[in-house]
Amino acid sequence: MNKKIFVLFIVLILIVAIGFLFSYDKKVIEQEKQNTSEQLGNTEDVEQEVTEDDGFEEDLIGSLKIEKINLNGTVKEGSTNEILRDYIGHIEETAKYDGNVGLAAHNRGNKYSYFARINELEPGDEIVYTTKYGERKYIVDTKKEILETDWSNLEGTSDNRLTLITCIKNKVNQRLCVQAVQENI
Incomplete structure (x- = not known):
């Protein structure tokens, strides 16, 4: 018992x-x-950082906003793991404002996985990119899977476009690439 x-x-x-x-x-x-x-x-703080030249940190480029997927993040120069842990990273060899702007971010496994839902974007969706140089609206044009070694999507262009790149779950050698072209003015 x-x-x-x-x-x-x-x-x-x-x-x-x-x-x-x-x-x-x-x-x-x-x-x-x-x-x-x-x-x-908290978009007010980001917009304040971007528009005030006096207090603008040199390596902070601006902000990226995609309402469809509730994304609003700060863009910082560089694409190292340290930067991508807390920011959307600007791929160093690409344009910062005029031309083909390359951005990268994590989509899972981090406190700030900014690109967790970019797979939901479709042609016609709007993206707003704000920097100290100005603000532009872009329209998603293409979404495709690419090899991790395919850098052709980041080459210079005559038009203004954003190229968003992130990993693909369970596909180690592939990346998701979303491209958006500047909205007609």
Whole structure:
């Protein structure tokens, strides 16, 4: 009889501990979601950084906004993992404003996975790119999978366009490439 009570007591403790862990994980996830929403939803700070030349950090280029997928992120010079952890990265060898602007970001596994939903973009969707040089609206033109070694989509162009690049889940050697051309003025 004592063994049964002891076993029941241990089982009860395990159930309570597991319940506590699930509850704790849920709270942490909700807090991270709230922090991310606050970061993504705070456009006033980004716009202020972009439009005020005095306080504009040299390596902060501007912001990218795509309403369809609730994306609003800061663009920073560079595409290293360190930069992509917190920002949308500007691919160094591409134009910053006039021409073909190359941008990269994570789509999963990071606190700020800005390109998590760019796979939902379709031709005709609008993208707004704001820098200290001005603001432009772009219309999605193409979406395709490319090899990680295919840099042809980032070559210079005579028109103004954005090229967004991110990884593809479970396809190590491929990338998702979304291109948008400047909206007719």
